[in-house]
Amino acid sequence: MEAIRSVDWTSMLTNALLLIVPALVSLTFHELSHGFVAYRLGDRTAKDMGRLTLNPIKHIDPIGLVMMLVFRFGWAKPVPVNMMNFKNPKRSMAITALAGPISNLILAAIFLYIYGLVFTRLGGARATGASDVILTMILNTALLSVMFAVFNMLPIPPLDGSKVLFSIIPNEAYYKLMRYERYGFIILIIFVNTQFFRDTIGYATRVLFDRFFEIAEAAFNLVN
Numbered sequence: 001m002e003a004i005r006s007v008d009w010t011s012m013l014t015n016a017l018l019l020i021v022p023a024l025v026s027l028t029f030h031e032l033s034h035g036f037v038a039y040r041l042g043d044r045t046a047k048d049m050g051r052l053t054l055n056p057i058k059h060i061d062p063i064g065l066v067m068m069l070v071f072r073f074g075w076a077k078p079v080p081v082n083m084m085n086f087k088n089p090k091r092s093m094a095i096t097a098l099a100g101p102i103s104n105l106i107l108a109a110i111f112l113y114i115y116g117l118v119f120t121r122l123g124g125a126r127a128t129g130a131s132d133v134i135l136t137m138i139l140n141t142a143l144l145s146v147m148f149a150v151f152n153m154l155p156i157p158p159l160d161g162s163k164v165l166f167s168i169i170p171n172e173a174y175y176k177l178m179r180y181e182r183y184g185f186i187i188l189i190i191f192v193n194t195q196f197f198r199d200t201i202g203y204a205t206r207v208l209f210d211r212f213f214e215i216a217e218a219a220f221n222l223v224n
Helices: 008-039 062-071 088-120 129-152 159-166 171-179 181-191 195-223
Strands: none
Touching: 008 062, 008 088, 008 129, 088 129, 088 181, 129 171, 129 195, 159 171
């Protein structure tokens, strides 16, 4: 009988943290940006509910976090937005929606710049132990941020891309579609498990990340 192999809990925990921490940073910044822009455009809903914060606990959706760990696809608790508080509901809702993906691209640029600055100091390609964990966590945060930006621009409710797209259609059709956005999750779950998703969204993420990685290279050349 084959002996039962011991489980490397330290390695499992490290791998989980290397995904969870970057995901929490990216998702928190994404949702905060939605709430902040909505607030600046006249809607206090997120502010009054205490969602204008960088505290990830306020933004965690337990199911979305588990999905991220298991399927590498998850979500945060959406920041509440009452579009009726906007002077121009459709236009302001589109701007609020765009704030999330744009903030993720900004976050990716910041983390890649940091990555380039500290890469050599932390051991570079030969980094081990805590240095390797830090470098991987920084890189994962940038990668997930780019992925969230690309993914959220899909025109499928309730993703941000749908709110941008719906803003250019007639009002009557817009408000009808917004009422059914909660059912878009079913479409998304099916879509992310297809080869077409990997060939399109996966490819777009890789291409955009490669372009953004030039920021890391510029920072690297600055200090070396």
